[in-house]
Amino acid sequence: MSNTSWNHTTTSDEVAETLSSHITGKTILVTGISPDGLGLDFCRAIASHSPSLLILAARNPSKISASQSHLSSLFPSLSLKPLVVDLSSQKSVRSAAAEINNSVDKIDVLVNNAAIHAHSLSRSEDGIEMSFATNHLGHFLFTNLLLKGAMRSGGRVVNVTSNSFRRGGVVWEDPNFLNTPFGDGWEAYSQSKTSNILFSTALAEKFGSRGVYSYSLHPGLINTAMAKKMDMDDFANRFNVNLQWRSFAQGTATHVVAAFDPAIEPQNGGFLTDCQIKPIVGDEAAWATGKENWERLWKLSEEFVGEEFS
Numbered sequence: 001m002s003n004t005s006w007n008h009t010t011t012s013d014e015v016a017e018t019l020s021s022h023i024t025g026k027t028i029l030v031t032g033i034s035p036d037g038l039g040l041d042f043c044r045a046i047a048s049h050s051p052s053l054l055i056l057a058a059r060n061p062s063k064i065s066a067s068q069s070h071l072s073s074l075f076p077s078l079s080l081k082p083l084v085v086d087l088s089s090q091k092s093v094r095s096a097a098a099e100i101n102n103s104v105d106k107i108d109v110l111v112n113n114a115a116i117h118a119h120s121l122s123r124s125e126d127g128i129e130m131s132f133a134t135n136h137l138g139h140f141l142f143t144n145l146l147l148k149g150a151m152r153s154g155g156r157v158v159n160v161t162s163n164s165f166r167r168g169g170v171v172w173e174d175p176n177f178l179n180t181p182f183g184d185g186w187e188a189y190s191q192s193k194t195s196n197i198l199f200s201t202a203l204a205e206k207f208g209s210r211g212v213y214s215y216s217l218h219p220g221l222i223n224t225a226m227a228k229k230m231d232m233d234d235f236a237n238r239f240n241v242n243l244q245w246r247s248f249a250q251g252t253a254t255h256v257v258a259a260f261d262p263a264i265e266p267q268n269g270g271f272l273t274d275c276q277i278k279p280i281v282g283d284e285a286a287w288a289t290g291k292e293n294w295e296r297l298w299k300l301s302e303e304f305v306g307e308e309f310s
Helices: 012-018 038-047 061-074 090-103 130-147 163-167 186-210 225-229 232-239 248-260 262-267 291-305
Strands: 027-030 053-058 080-084 109-112 155-160 212-218 271-273
Touching (some): 012 038, 027 038, 038 053, 038 061, 061 080, 130 186, 130 291, 155 248, 163 186, 212 248, 248 262
Parallel strands (some): 053 080, 155 212
16 A cells, blocks of 8 residues: 555655655656656656656657756756657557667666547547557557567556546447547547556556556646646536646656555556555446456457567
8 A cells, every 4th residue: 555645635746755765776768758748747756866767758759859858957967868659650659669679778667658639530540549549559569569678577567547437448349439429539538548447457467477567547637738628627517527626746646656656566457546546446347447358458459459468
């Protein structure tokens, strides 16, 4: 169990200070790096605790450069490495994974932080619905390729999900939305966020004996660039939820727990929110938990990427 005093008001700076000895010397790769995103704030929070290397991964080189400049201005001695990867492109993912496996001896922590919400139906260059391609399949392929290389001796994999998983699971009969009405994309987005949770469970179950620890997390509602593109008032009305905004540092506190806290290792594969492992209960447990679901998603994902992993 994590520190019981940590909750939704705890900041990433507080958690990082407590877990400083577990950050020092680590090589950490974070996807979805952007000047106004959670990934960069996570990096900021841990940067003063002497990580060996931070690898900043994103699709847009200018966002990586701006993020790198920001971190360097705050922490001049920080070792940084940029990595361009388009998670919606399996070719790009394979190229990026090869670059890391060929240049980095060991990744200690992989934070799969990148995500999009496709509001209208579009497909990747591989012909896959864009939210599923980016949020799940890109990370599925990237993670498994790193587990054959820079993470072959184990490490932590953190998959950033969203409470949108509670709105629905994988559309098993039509995950690519070939015939299913797409609407404004919430069903597809929820599918991808449920997949983040099932993927974390699968990694723990399949590779825990190899020293792989994997967790999914909901950071809370933060005013990121992605959130600004959404009509959050419409979301709140449609799904009958209260909008409780958090600061960036409050949002990334759970990232730091999931990435470094040794106290949660007995709950390998767990879901975190408010800096704590929380069981998934209620209706959503039917689609976001269980061996049948994660095994089915694993097989489906292998089919989409054209490669088997074990």
